[in-house]
Amino acid sequence: MSRIEMAMEKAARLREEGAPREAAEGSGTTEVATAAPPGNATRVATAPPTVPPERVLMPRHPFLVNLLDPHSPAAEEYRKLKSVLVKLTDGDRFKNAVMVTSSVPGEGKSLTALNLAASLAQGLDHTVLLVDADLRRPSLHKYLEIEQGPGLADILSGKAEIPDTIVQTGLGKLSLIRSGSHVENPVELFSSQKMRALVDELKNRYPDRYIIFDTPPLLPFAESRALANIVDGVLFVVMERLASESEVLEAYESVKGPGLLGVVYNAACEAGHDERYAYYKHYEGQGQ
Secondary structure, X not given: OOHHHHHHXXXXXXXXXXXXXXXXXXXXXXXXXXXXXXXXXXXXXXXXXXXXXXXXXXXXXXXXXXXXXXXXXXXXXXXXXXXXXXXXXXXXXXOOEEEEEEOOOOOOHHHHHHHHHHHHHOOOOOEEEEEEOOOOOOOHXXXXXXXXXXXXXXXXXXXXXXXXXXXXXXXXXXXXXXXXXXXXXXXXXXXXXXXXXXXXXXXXXXOOEEEEEEOOOOOOOOHHHHHHOOOOEEEEEEEOOOXXXXXXXXXXXXXXXXXXXXXXXXXXXXXOOXXXXXXXXXXXXXXX
């Protein structure tokens, strides 16, 4: 038996033994066995369904650097962030559920979540499910230039099932769950057992995939603190000169602990650097 045949046989055996994954998202799904990362010998990378060329999203926002300008210094900074994140989350237990938040609005958490997700999805080893969990001011569908539709709020309120809400972007191996319908009580939804069950289901259904939640800022609203107790890790975005020191410290104190993966220092000024590329500049890994 050739090595290719042995690999195919192993992949088939793992599919039979493993949990159902992309099949729930519709037909046309293909699973591809790849070299598993260290510490995860049985993990099987899952390719998302093929997206016809006419349905591939074509966002144009200039700060989506990992999609529009992948060779830029800013995109390279995101690849460094990706590498640190993979190092912090990969292991015997894959910590694949990560939320991105900030202390106050406007610090760039959504663009950070989106660029990080795109960077991961462009690699060979990971598929990514990006979830717009900012039910108060959703923005991911706007950055990706698609209409709002069934999403997280609809799942939590029992109006939609997970497969019905997943949008295949065609951008690498990136999928999206939008925020969904407007709700008046996002705190109650995030604090519910249904939210915990949803995160567990996403983690268990797609064990090879990163699930990245873009969440509201920590200080004005309570739901991000509730979600921080459910996910595997938190990335904390701080924009230079926006939030006060006391605001940053208060927000940091609310999420610090074993789950805090690090701080993304955003929009740092550096003399002589292109202003566009200075938007995202520095990452400080602070594994706790």
